[in-house]
Amino acid sequence: MALKLGSKIPQFTAIKDDGTDFQSNDFIGKTPLVVYFYPKNFTPGCIKEACDFRDSYEDFKNMGVEVIGISSDSIKSHERFKSKYRLPFIFLSDEKGDLRKLFGVKAGLFGMLPGRETFVIDKEGIIRLKFNSINSSQHLKQAIKTVKEMMNG
Template identity: 70%
Template sequence: MGLQVGDEIPEFIATNDKGEQFLSSDIIGKKNLILYFYPKNFTPGCTKEACSFRDSYVDFVNMGVEVIGISADSVKSHARFKSKYALPFMFLSDPKGELRNLFGVKSELLGLLPGRETYVIDEKGIIQLKFNSMKASEHLGKAIEKIKEMANK
């Protein structure tokens, strides 16, 4: 079942795109966050999704929101992906699927393809949106909609 809207994000540790240890407690519970899981670097849909978050990144930062992408790709692959597409936000490497399991991100296509799921987490560390769709183009809009709704509360 995994984490749901209203759940608090548990603490976790992962390796970021610079090969450094990332502690979730450094961000979660301190600022609003968009955490998105995607299947694979350099694929058409995943590139489109990452670039859409890139193109709105300044707006997110201005609203006090951080963006983090997560996939099973290696640290080196994340670094190349960020460099090639000028992606300004952090990526976390999840080669064993531990974060996917923690969040309960479902696989697609009979388990052959890692799922695509976006979470919007408020500054208290509570999930405000959980959106699952293999349509990469839908994730940015859903995240923006929820962030604006949170800002108006």
């Protein structure tokens, strides 16, 4: 059952880019999240999207929001990606696609590529934005707009 707008995200565990466990319960009830799924490290659209989030990361942190990038890349690949582009936020490795399935992220480009989808999740764990677009440049704009509405609402 895919998560929808207004759904509460369930508890999940994943491996962070530093090899340690990520527990969603460490954030739910405490911190709003921007969780973005993207196809692959080191590809042009994914580099642009990651750098867009990097360039706005301080704005998110100032609003008390954590950013998390998720792809099927390995931990080692995430380490290299973060290092090369100086990406300050958390990356989760979803090599088996369990998180994609949990969040209901659809494949893009006729099922050939893993989907590109961004979620904004409020402090209580409720999904406030579920944005799916192959156009990487739209994801940051949608996330910031939703976070600002959430903070002012």
